[in-house]
Amino acid sequence: MSADVRRAPHTRAVPRVRRVPRVLSIAGSDPSGGAGIQADLKSIAAVGGYGMSAITALTAQNTRGVRGVHVPPSAFLAEQLDAVADDITVDAVKIGMLANAEVIGVVAGWLRRIEPPIVVLDPVMVATSGDRLLDADAEAALRDLLPLADLITPNLLELAVLAGAERASTWPDAIAQAEAVSSATGARVLAKGGHLDGADAPDALVHAASGTVVSFGGARIATTATHGTGCSLSSAIATLQAELGDWEAAVGEARRWLRESLRHGASLEVGGGHGPVSHFAGLWSRGGVRTAPTPDEIESEWWAGIADVRAAIDDLPFIRGLADGTLAREPFLGYLAQDALYLRDYARVLAEASRLAPDAAGQAFWANSAHGSLVGELELHADWLAGAHGPGAGDGEGPIDGGRTGTHGTSVDGPAASAASVADPLHAAATFAAEPDAATTAYLDHLLATAARGDYAVLAAAVLPCFWIYVDLGERLAAGEFGAQALDPGHPYASWLATYSDPAFAHATREAIGLVTRLAADATPERRAAMHRAFRISSEHERAFFAAPLALH
Ligand SMILES: Nc1ncnc2c1ncn2[C@@H]1O[C@H](COP(=O)(O)OP(=O)(O)OP(=O)(O)O)[C@@H](O)[C@H]1O
Ligand SMILES: Cc1ncc(CO)c(N)n1
CATH class of the missing domain: 3.40.1190.20 (Ribokinase)
Structure with a gap:
């Protein structure tokens, strides 16, 4: 043959x-x-x-x-x-x-x-x-x-x-x-x-x-x-x-x-x-022999894993002063100035997460969050930093309104209105006038490096604490857990408190937690560990960020 x-x-x-x-x-x-x-x-x-x-x-x-x-x-x-x-x-x-x-x-x-x-x-x-x-x-x-x-x-x-x-x-x-x-x-x-x-x-x-x-x-x-x-x-x-x-x-x-x-x-x-x-x-x-944790288990584990960081944040004089309104205006404005610099790059990092997302739902979620960071949160900062808000601002009378709400993922204002104020040269100059301090630089370096490495799941885990820790803090402040003063409409930082206890922000945060924990559940053990590390490191940067204003002033 x-x-x-x-x-x-x-x-x-x-x-x-x-x-x-x-x-x-x-x-x-x-x-x-x-x-x-x-x-x-x-x-x-x-x-x-x-x-x-x-x-x-x-x-x-x-x-x-x-x-x-x-x-x-x-x-x-x-x-x-x-x-x-x-x-x-x-x-x-x-x-x-x-x-x-x-x-x-x-x-x-x-x-x-x-x-x-x-x-x-x-x-x-x-x-x-x-x-x-x-x-x-x-x-x-x-x-x-x-x-x-x-x-x-x-x-x-x-x-x-x-x-x-x-x-x-x-x-x-x-x-x-x-x-x-x-x-x-x-x-x-x-x-x-x-x-x-x-x-x-x-x-x-x-x-x-x-x-x-x-x-x-x-x-x-x-x-x-x-x-x-x-x-x-x-x-x-x-x-x-x-x-x-x-x-x-x-x-x-x-x-x-x-x-x-x-x-x-x-x-x-x-x-x-x-x-x-x-x-x-x-x-x-290649796959490991342990059963993968469920998204719910990952959520509990990661949250419990930063209990020490969260307790340390709760104990910071900055947070205590923010809660009872005794925080001086200068460190608060110092914090907002750093946060404005942070948010500008955080939005870029979220946009990168959107670019890397393999599915349209993730792509849309992160893009919307990037928009929300600039439009919802930065609005608040721009108003404060341009002197429109707070004790001693404007007509000099203390209490300010509840402010505009809408944080990353929850732009409640139309883009035109908010873009106007962020793009306004006076607002923009004032908003971004500060030099980034060590805490801001370190946090952003971590996020930008994670974005540059191009691993979508790890990046998604790294941006999560900024949602989760803020919403948790905002909700507990608004619930009076740190004292009844936070419930007073005449509280000097009422607009800040309202921004971070906004239900739409809480909703976006739930979506982010769900998205990230599902990614982690589907990841290999090594990748899940890398995600967890990035999450933990960002959480530590959150604490350092809150500690910095009173350490400097
Ligand atoms: N030492 C070895 N290295 C690489 N391949 C091997 C080796 N021993 C057997 N194989 C491969 O294993 C397969 C089975 O081959 P083998 O000729 O041993 O069959 P068999 O005698 O029917 O097996 P069994 O041991 O089950 O009776 C074949 O693909 C053969 O090429
Ligand atoms: C039962 C059974 N089937 C096949 C072989 C051939 O390896 C074996 N040893 N035992």
Whole structure:
């Protein structure tokens, strides 16, 4: 046969056929967990499938060898197969140990009746340890089963038996035998080089009908943890074929996964013989093994985690004086002048969060918040800093009105009105006249650096304390938690208090908390930790920012 020999591409973009394939393993049980249905279920799950198993035989084996085989009545296997098929759509079937001709007969009859869309047959005859797993007189029955498979995955010994030849001594000989078996059965054959001597462990996907041989190369991995590699590979291929609908892609990805699992097998320290592969090693290292916290749990954890910072803010003379109205005008104006500088760049940082947001809802939320920071909050600052507000301002009479409300995310005023005052040269000059102090510089450097690093989730976490701490403080001040003076409409800083106890600001803050905690719940543990760090650092800057006015004056 003239074979079109190609090298398998590293990856291939193929459409997903079934998101979570439902895959049935028809195989024997290995109580030591490395081969048979135990390996199959792990492999199916590891590559993204839902695994099921109908048990053909029970073995008593471990990593050193097989001690006994018990084959339950074949009628009970038929009952298992029917129980599954009567209820569940089977997207793919993997067949392993069949034990004897009677079992093969039951499986063949069931396959003919159900016609599963994908059948991968691992013609298990002898275990890695050398023990027989198929009666010698059942080989003819197995040969009759082969045409019902889409893919057959024999090792070198099994391939020779199926081809009716001697064990291939070279890889080209093995491929020739695979071509013969494929030709005789119509199935694809994956010739496996696990038992070859030498530095390589190649496999080849052979399809006689289309005259193709796709080679999969790779250096042999130095490990004794090879128990169940054939079971694991065939289950993974069945699952991936159901998901990807492309044999080359399915074999390629299954091999990449198996090689990763082989590399980590020894670390499991299971048994003194040929140990199992570590089926989930890649998932464990990439995804972690702990259940992700829910957004609600993250909210509680992060908030509790800054309890010390919040208590320190509550105790600051600046906050106490702001609450009872005894704070002198100068440090308050000093604070507002710094806050104006802060808000101008904070709005830029929020705009960057908007730019980075992967979805339109996030994009709109942060853009609106950026607008709110400039328009709602800066308005307040501009009015105060231009001398329009507060004790000693304007006509000299103390009490001022409640001020305009609307903070980041809640621009209640039209942009025209507010933009006018911020853009007004006199207002603008007064608003931004101050030099940034150390606290302002440090906080903004943290936010601007986080924005520059371009990690959306971390940036979203970094901007959150400015919402959350303010709204919490504003609400508790307005509720009189720091003294009844804050409830007095004649309070000198009533406009400031009103700005930060505005229900619309509280609403925007809830949205921000929800958005950030959902991002954190979906993040990897490392990314979630980075988000949490950014959140904590911003909270500490909030405290330093509130402390600065009285430290300087
Ligand atoms: N040391 C190794 N390094 C890299 N790949 C290997 C190694 N051993 C086996 N493989 C791969 O594992 C898969 C199974 O091959 P193998 O020829 O060992 O099958 P098997 O004998 O049916 O397995 P089992 O041990 O389950 O009986 C193949 O893809 C093979 O290339
Ligand atoms: C049950 C069972 N199936 C297959 C193999 C082949 O590895 C094994 N050792 N045990």
